[in-house]
Amino acid sequence: MEDQNPDAGSYDPQAAEAKWRARWEERGTNSVDVESAARPYYNLMMFPYPSAEGLHVGNVFAFVGSDIHGRFRRLQGWDVFEPIGFDAFGIHSENYALNVNTHPAKLIPSNVARFQEQLKRMGLMVNWDHQLSTIDPLYYRWTQWIFLKLLESGNAVKKEAPVNWCPECKTVLANEQVIDGYCERHPGTRVHQRHLSQWFFTITKFAERLLENLKTLDWSESTRTMQTNWIGRSEGAELVFKSPAGTAIPVYTTRPDTVFGATYLVLAPEHPLVEEVTASEQRNEVGKYRRQAAQMDIVSRKVGDKEKTGVFTGTYSRNPATGETVPIWIADYVLMEYGTGAIMAVPAHDERDFEFANKFGLEIRQVVTPATAAEGGKRAGEDLPFISWDGVLLNSGPFDGMGCKEAARDITEWLEETELARAQVQYRLHDWCISRQRYWGPPIPIIYCESCGTVPVPESDLPVLLPEIDDFRPDESGVSPLARHEEWYRVPCPTCGKLGRRETDVSDTFLDSSWYYLRYPSTDFNDRAFDKDVSAKWLPVDSYIGGNEHAVLHLMYSRFITMVLHDMGHLEFEEPFARFRAHGTIVKDGAKMSKSRGNVVVPDDYIAQWGADTFRMYLMFLGPYLEGGDFRDEGIAGISRFLDKVWALTQRVAPGGGAVDRGAARKLHQTIKKVAGDLAGLHYNTAISALMKYTNELRSLAASGSGLAPELIEPLIVMLAPFAPYFTEECWEKIGHAGSVHDATWPKFDEELARADEIEVVVQVNGKVRGRMLVAPGLSQDEAVELALADEGVKRFVEDKKVRKAIYVPDRLVNLVV
RNA sequence: GCCCGAGUGGUGGAAUUGGUAGACGCGCGGGACUCAAAAUCCCGUGGGGGCAACCCCGUGAGAGUUCGAUUCUCUCCUCGGGCACCA
Numbered sequence: 023m024e025d026q027n028p029d030a031g032s033y034d035p036q037a038a039e040a041k042w043r044a045r046w047e048e049r050g051t052n053s054v055d056v057e058s059a060a061r062p063y064y065n066l067m068m069f070p071y072p073s074a075e076g077l078h079v080g081n082v083f084a085f086v087g088s089d090i091h092g093r094f095r096r097l098q099g100w101d102v103f104e105p106i107g108f109d110a111f112g113i114h115s116e117n118y119a120l121n122v123n124t125h126p127a128k129l130i131p132s133n134v135a136r137f138q139e140q141l142k143r144m145g146l147m148v149n150w151d152h153q154l155s156t157i158d159p160l161y162y163r164w165t166q167w168i169f170l171k172l173l174e175s176g177n178a179v180k181k182e183a184p185v186n187w188c189p190e191c192k193t194v195l196a197n198e199q200v201i202d203g204y205c206e207r208h209p210g211t212r213v214h215q216r217h218l219s220q221w222f223f224t225i226t227k228f229a230e231r232l233l234e235n236l237k238t239l240d241w242s243e244s245t246r247t248m249q250t251n252w253i254g255r256s257e258g259a260e261l262v263f264k265s266p267a268g269t270a271i272p273v274y275t276t277r278p279d280t281v282f283g284a285t286y287l288v289l290a291p292e293h294p295l296v297e298e299v300t301a302s303e304q305r306n307e308v309g310k311y312r313r314q315a316a317q318m319d320i321v322s323r324k325v326g327d328k329e330k331t332g333v334f335t336g337t338y339s340r341n342p343a344t345g346e347t348v349p350i351w352i353a354d355y356v357l358m359e360y361g362t363g364a365i366m367a368v369p370a371h372d373e374r375d376f377e378f379a380n381k382f383g384l385e386i387r388q389v390v391t392p393a394t395a396a397e398g399g400k401r402a403g404e405d406l407p408f409i410s411w412d413g414v415l416l417n418s419g420p421f422d423g424m425g426c427k428e429a430a431r432d433i434t435e436w437l438e439e440t441e442l443a444r445a446q447v448q449y450r451l452h453d454w455c456i457s458r459q460r461y462w463g464p465p466i467p468i469i470y471c472e473s474c475g476t477v478p479v480p481e482s483d484l485p486v487l488l489p490e491i492d493d494f495r496p497d498e499s500g501v502s503p504l505a506r507h508e509e510w511y512r513v514p515c516p517t518c519g520k521l522g523r524r525e526t527d528v529s530d531t532f533l534d535s536s537w538y539y540l541r542y543p544s545t546d547f548n549d550r551a552f553d554k555d556v557s558a559k560w561l562p563v564d565s566y567i568g569g570n571e572h573a574v575l576h577l578m579y580s581r582f583i584t585m586v587l588h589d590m591g592h593l594e595f596e597e598p599f600a601r602f603r604a605h606g607t608i609v610k611d612g613a614k615m616s617k618s619r620g621n622v623v624v625p626d627d628y629i630a631q632w633g634a635d636t637f638r639m640y641l642m643f644l645g646p647y648l649e650g651g652d653f654r655d656e657g658i659a660g661i662s663r664f665l666d667k668v669w670a671l672t673q674r675v676a677p678g679g680g681a682v683d684r685g686a687a688r689k690l691h692q693t694i695k696k697v698a699g700d701l702a703g704l705h706y707n708t709a710i711s712a713l714m715k716y717t718n719e720l721r722s723l724a725a726s727g728s729g730l731a732p733e734l735i736e737p738l739i740v741m742l743a744p745f746a747p748y749f750t751e752e753c754w755e756k757i758g759h760a761g762s763v764h765d766a767t768w769p770k771f772d773e774e775l776a777r778a779d780e781i782e783v784v785v786q787v788n789g790k791v792r793g794r795m796l797v798a799p800g801l802s803q804d805e806a807v808e809l810a811l812a813d814e815g816v817k818r819f820v821e822d823k824k825v826r827k828a829i830y831v832p833d834r835l836v837n838l839v840v
Numbered sequence: 841g842c843c844c845g846a847g848u849g850g851u852g853g854a855a856u857u858g859g860u861a862g863a864c865g866c867g868c869g870g871g872a873c874u875c876a877a878a879a880u881c882c883c884g885u886g887g888g889g890g891c892a893a894c895c896c897c898g899u900g901a902g903a904g905u906u907c908g909a910u911u912c913u914c915u916c917c918u919c920g921g922g923c924a925c926c927a
Contacts, residue, residue: 247844248922256926275927288927324925353925360926367927373841374925450926570921607921614921643865645853649846657852657866664865666880699856708854711864718864725881784860789908791860815894829907835859839907 033669035633039748043142051762052104052147056543056556059101064560065092066539066599068568068576069107071114072133074122077140079623079641079653080569080615083608086638087647087706088567089146093744094701095565096147097768103560104147105542107154108134111162112531116462120495126462127490130157140626145634145747147764152545156534161541162464163485164551165534168583169456169467170478177224177586180476183455186319187216187500213319216500220457220527221466225582229253229449232581235597242604242648248573254450259434261366262442263287265339266347269298274361274448277371278437279429281343282418283389284366285379287350288332290358291315299350301336308333308352315354323354330355330378341366342442343419343433353378361448369407376407389417390426454579456530461494461503463528471515471522480516486524502526536579539563539598540587563599567704570604577602603704606650608641615653623653635746636662642706642745664714665749668742671720672753676729684779686734689719691776694769697741706745713742732757737769784835785810787819803830810836 046052067088070081089104096102110130119126134155141148154161172178190211225232233253236246258276265271271287289296291312300308311333315323332353341348355374356365369379370388379386388406390413415421421429437443457466465486467479479486489510494503504510505526515522537551543560544552580598588596607614610621628637640661645651693716700709716738724730736757743750743763754763778799783806785793793815797806807828810816820840827839 244844244921251843251923254923254926258927273927277927328925330925355925355927357926365927372927374927377925448926450923573922609920612920643852651852654852654866660865663880703856705856707852708856708864711854714864782860786859786908789859789906794860827907829859831859835908837859837907 033666033749033752035635035748038752039143039145039634042748042751049762051764053149053151054101054103056103056152056560059103061100062560063095063100063102064543064563064565065095065102065104066563066566067106068572069109069535069538070137071109071112072130072137073114074118074129074133075617075622076136077625078615079625080608082144082625082637083641083650084567084569084605085141085146086144086641087605087704090642090701090706090744091565091567091704092147093747093764096764097740097743097766099767102147103543104149105152106141106146106148107538107542108137108156109531109535110134110155110157111463111534113460113462116460116494119462125490125492125494143629143634145638147747152542154538154541154545156538159485159487160548162534164541165464165529165537166467166479166484166486167481167551168533168537168587169529170481171590171592172223172586173478175586175590177227179222179224180219181222182217182219183222184215184320185218186213188213214317215320218459218500220455222453222455223582225454225578226449226451228582228585229255229451231585232578235581239597239602240600241602245570245573245577245602245604248570249578252451252574252578256448258446258448259443260362260446261342261437263339263342263348263366265299265337265350267337269295269339271295271339271350271364272362273364273366274446275366277368277430278434278443279415279426280368280371280389281341281366281433282415282421283368283370283387284341284348285369285385285387286348286367287339288353288356288365288367289350290356290363291352291354292358293363296335296352299335299337304334304336308335311352318354324357330374330381332378332382342437342440349384351382359452360450371407371409373407373409387417389415391416393425454582456533457527458530459500459502459527460496461491461528463531464488464534465504466525466527466529468525469513469515469522470525471518471520473520474515474517477515477517477522483516488528502528504528532575532579535576536583539580558594561593562595562597564601566599566602567605568602569607573604603648605647606645608650608653610653612652628655628658632658632662633748635749636665639710639745643710645707647704647706664717665746667717667721668738669753671717671724671730671735672756674724674730675732675735675757677732677758682731682733686723687775688778689716690734690737691772694737694741694771695776698768698771701744710745713738739763740766740769781833783833785813785816786835786837787816788839789837792816792819799833801832803828806830806836807838810838
């Protein structure tokens with residue numbers, strides 16, 4: 023790159039950034055003492071997965087936005103703790119290692135080193151002495167400990183569950199690795215289901231609490247909405263259909279008001295009652311259908327626009343409301359994992375049932391009609407299925423004419439009398455399966471013993487170290503590669519001493535990341551996961567800024583783990599993140615950056631060319647931080663010019679000289695107010711704009727006068743410090759300060775000085791701007807209207823017409839209606 | 841299909857509770873400096889009309905509420921994100 027500032031006094035970002043990086047390290051500028059800090063403020067950012075590619079612009083955008091917040095709080099007098107770590111376990115790292123045929127344990131350290139280097143260059147205020155890595159046995163020892171706590175509290179259970187199986191990879195796939203029913207890596211190979219016994223965390227028990235607490239959290243609304251939808255609470259009733267043969271089939275419905283229209287029943291193919299209700303002549307058909315369903319992969323099984331399929335069992339049940347017999351069918355559009363795994367089908371008022379009934383020629387009976395029917399609206403039979411709650415019942419015996427909502431309640435109560443119904447709340451949230459039949463994760467600390475059963479590894483024996491094995495590639499066995507290592511899994515039972523067998527699955531990466539924020543402040547303690555006093559002092563997290571891609575899994579799991587630990591008395595709080603803000607996404611050419619699209623932007627070259635400060639500010643100036651934007655580098659020179667201008671101003675400082683007139687002071691204080699407000703709300707783009715505006719004003723001041731008063735320029739440097747931490751250090755030193763600008767205090771806003779002497783009031787005639795006038799603030803309406811009418815431009819539009827109405831917004835505008 | 845969010849100059853975006861649309865940048869045009877260029881500095885820059893003072897139009901489209909709508913309501917279009925056979 024060419025030297026763009028040939029004069030000797032110009033600012034050299036590379037030299038200055040290296041100098042301050044060294045000085046910060048030497049002076050410990052970026053560290054806060056966790057023990058002695060007086061005003062703790064925990065500023066958290068989402069820790070990265072240390073990929074081989076290094077940090078990309080999206081990471082930088084996320085981290086810088088959070089760093090600016092932390093630096094701002096520090097200038098406001100808080101002791102800000104801003105830690106970072108590495109989420110180094112998991113399928114991403116493992117797959118990459120498989121691709122390049124290297125052991126992940128060898129790969130990760132160099133990736134981490136690269137990340138550390140990049141993070142340091144970016145000028146983050148990171149407390150490096152508290153960094154952590156999830157693959158460190160000193161860390162995952164406590165991940166395993168948390169598993170034991172869940173087991174102890176009855177929140178970890180083992181149960182059978184379907185997994186996606188690729189016959190070509192000979193391994194279990196995550197749902198994301200299944201593309202339209204085919205393996206991501208083998209596009210010609212269909213994925214199917216296999217059943218394995220796996221460990222689950224019972225997060226569903228906490229559904230109501232997780233939902234209720236959401237209302238009290240200061241979180242981005244988009245994130246709260248996503249969590250609410252994910253929990254998916256619905257109210258309805260469980261109704262029991264009894265077959266003439268005596269089999270009771272409970273179904274869940276959100277519309278008990280439509281029970282009179284239930285003309286058939288459907289069971290999921292996996293439903294345990296299927297065999298019992300199947301007539302002997304239908305055995306073959308039903309068996310065939312069930313096998314087909316079992317073959318399908320989990321993802322395409324649940325695709326909604328697929329053609330309905332199903333098979334008749336040959337038997338009937340009884341509608342509890344009408345007493346009529348209804349046929350029992352098996353169909354895969356009913357899912358075993360939701361509700362009771364069986365539904366009453368109301369084809370007139372449910373799209374799926376409607377489609378199914380049409381295909382198989384089943385009865386469609388309308389029982390709800392639009393409320394407007396009386397006024398000539400829709401009549402029975404038209405526009406089915408009618409699914410609105412705004413209707414009235416028909417063909418429903420004593421409930422005819424009743425509104426849907428009250429009918430739902432009354433019908434439930436009526437059936438409750440015969441014990442064929444009860445009100446029921448359902449959630450979509452599923453229990454969290456944490457078992458992974460993989461290598462690169464913390465082993466689940468369990469030993470199976472023939473005499474004692476499932477035995478937890480004693481806490482004193484933790485960590486269960488992940489052995490370094492070479493054959494970590496998954497195989498057709500469907501179990502973890504660790505299951506090939508008898509020397510590892512053959513261990514004595516901790517209870518009876520007989521030879522037992524370790525659990526060979528490892529845990530989900532989301533477990534690693536569900537508690538890392540608890541660990542950061544306590545990294546000095548190796549005999550406990552987190553120290554009680556330290557946690558009480560620093561937690562819950564004051565500010566968490568991260569991407570909405572983690573709105574449901576990571577953030578939900580973290581809340582759940584915190585809740586369990588709280589209930590067991592390990593934590594004083596039950597919600598880990600007091601405030602969460604979802605930042606926007608940086609896209610490139612309208613698409614999310616990804617390796618497969620080939621549109622990933624790497625920050626290194628930009629930092630090398632322009633310096634970290636310019637790049638940081640440029641990313642923040644691209645668009646609103648909470649919304650993100652399209653990355654383009656066209657405007658980056660604008661930021662560089664801006665910093666050069668500020669640098670030039672520092673050369674014009676006249677200590678003791680350079681008067682501060684009222685106008686300059688007013689602009690300063692208006693800027694302080696604007697920038698502080700914008701920073702508090704994470705509106706970084708407009709804060710930068712305000713700083714630019716103020717800089718332009720100082721420039722015109724400097725151009726006309728002799729020198730600038732330090733009182734005008736020092737606040738500018740301080741306000742700029744969160745954005746450009748290196749540059750402002752250099753400026754601060756230049757204007758004569760020995761300490762760090764980051765130890766300065768945020769300029770104090772003075773309302774009195776910010777107040778304007780004169781205000782421009784706009785005059786409108788019939789809503790159109792016809793004039794402007796400069797007046798003293800606080801004018802009365804009569805005075806304002808009188809002045810407005812005297813304005814030449816206004817006069818021409820009012821002429822001799824009568825002013826019918828005058829609207830006056832004090833200090834803003836006058837609108838004359840003629 | 842359902843639930844969020846967004847559509848503003850050539851361009852990124854601003855307008856914090858309904859009150860001056862286009863702040864601040866980028867780009868572009870003109871000028872200064874220079875032998876020349878780069879850098880820098882100054883001026884201009886939504887569209888249309890007019891010699892001018894000024895006037896008309898303009899925030900995805902259409903309607904509505906209002907003295908006044910980028911902002912609120914309804915319908916529609918487009919894009920982005922999430923969920924997706926959840927009964």
